Amino acid sequence: MAANKKIEFSEETLALCHKLIKRYPEGKHKSALIPILHLAQAEFDGWLSPEVMEYVASILKIQAIEAFEVASFYSMFNLKPVGKCHLEICRTSSCWLMGAEDVVRHLEKRLGIKEGETTPDGMFTIKTVECLGSCGTAPMMQVGADYYENLTLEKVDQLLDRMKASGKRKSYTDVAETRPL
């Protein structure tokens, strides 16, 4: 994030925050913390810096440490910068049975980085994750909100090309590709 960029939600997001807070009884607004951290991660470059967590805490009128406590517990929150496309490959049983390791190896070779690393252009990060509820369509990976299932190495190549061409950040809150039912 550029050092001089001001940490402040857009008006639209701020309105959404206040709408979220109203879902809970009076005084129980801390319940909005996780949803708002998601919004913050999406709006501020895909990760939660200490400044961003402080900002979220100020909206909810809680201590910054409370936001950090929560952010550090949940695996979807990134406490360090990640690539624009965070490739999250499931590595648990069903996906492993169906070749998830081949997918990871292929990604590592194609992108020239290891699991856990980010490409120098900041475009891709490879991460292995635990079961994402897509075991019947294994192997799979999630990038932002999108599930890519029944992966083959060719499919992976096409996806990488498409993401690279678009150059856009993919975030969890951004339900972009509609899934055919």
Add this chain to the structure above:
Amino acid sequence: MGKKLLLEHDHVPGINSYSVYREKGGYASVEKALKTMTPESLVEEVKKSGLRGRGGAGFPTGLKWSFLAKPPGVERYLVCNADESEPGTFKDRYLMERIPHLLVEGMITSSFALGAKSSYIYIRGEYFYVAKILEKAIEEAYANGWLGKNILGTDFSHDCYVQIGAGAYICGEETALLESLEGKRGNPRIKPPFPAVAGLWGCPTVVNNVETIAAVVPIVNQGGEAYAQIGIGKSTGTKLISASGHINKPGVYELELGLPVEEFIYSEAYCGGIRGGRKLKAVVAGGSSVPILPAELILKTAKGEPRLMSYESLGDGGFITGTMLGSGGFIVMDDTTSIVKNLYTFSRFYHHESCGQCSPCREGTGWMEKILHKILDGHGTLADVDLLWDIQSKIEGKTICPLGEAAAWPVAAAIRHFRSEFEDYVKNPGNIQDVKHYYRLNNLQPA
């Protein structure tokens, strides 16, 4: 094919929209409940139905509902557990994605029975797009008068919200879920008090799985007794099974409880047999936490009777020769599978997901993962196999929540039924090369 109560219309185009869902008889249970039943009579119907929690533990739902404390002037809550993080399980996602209104309808009808003015659907963060689908369905329900103030002109008012998590298996445990819903880390609470007495924000709360709440709809529509006629013995009704692994037709199947396991695996109506015509080696029948069974024991009980898809039959023989229906995450492995490596993926999972509050779970899961890694790396000894057994045996019953046990059981079962594989790994480490090792062990030719 057996009876379908939840997925009857799952392939009807547009069933995810309000209009088509309503055309197919949707929201009838709300009408029936609010206009012709009392909360007490509704709880009675659910008791009669014999419905058991579909989240994993199989606790009778009617009984759970009747435990809900009702101190005057205190809010009560219904919370739907849509965390679905048990490896091998993806049925709730399927149901919510395809027929979101079925869950919304179940939330309203169930909330009426419990006297809850608000309810929350806690869904795992990774299912963000499903949360959007649910929010749209809820909006449509409000627009058509099924949610909000004075529903159908009665004095029952209700609001339903979707709450997203952020990636933590432990938040499927009901008290961790409530902590998370309160905006905190997902650390399970010490029980008692149980949520029925002090749950969300200290108020009496019922936490139920997505499928459990959806099943309330056919129970109210048809009556508890009719529902109890379906299934077998104390396993009433239908169950959604998520089938994955080495089968020809992975997917979500609704089956009448009591279907023979063999039919489920081999029939074209369900899994369609093992891929490539290979041999079945083992099955994890109810999600990663339940004991794995070798082919002989999953197809037939130790008594030689056909094993059925039911709570009782899968449990037959206890953990020595049986397993559990659990969440219905049915993972099938063919004869090329390394049981040691599969177990490693489970142990790594539990270590990653332990919340860290209890030493036996926090340390035990880490040790089990490390030892399995060592064995897979070719540096294991026979003493390591014994140590694994020893560690798993020291977790059960010594932790705040059942995640500890869920981590221990798969280790115990893998060693119990496949000890020779572990021994082969430590005796012949030179052969360990992922799958190749198992081709050799089973005298198979690599494809």
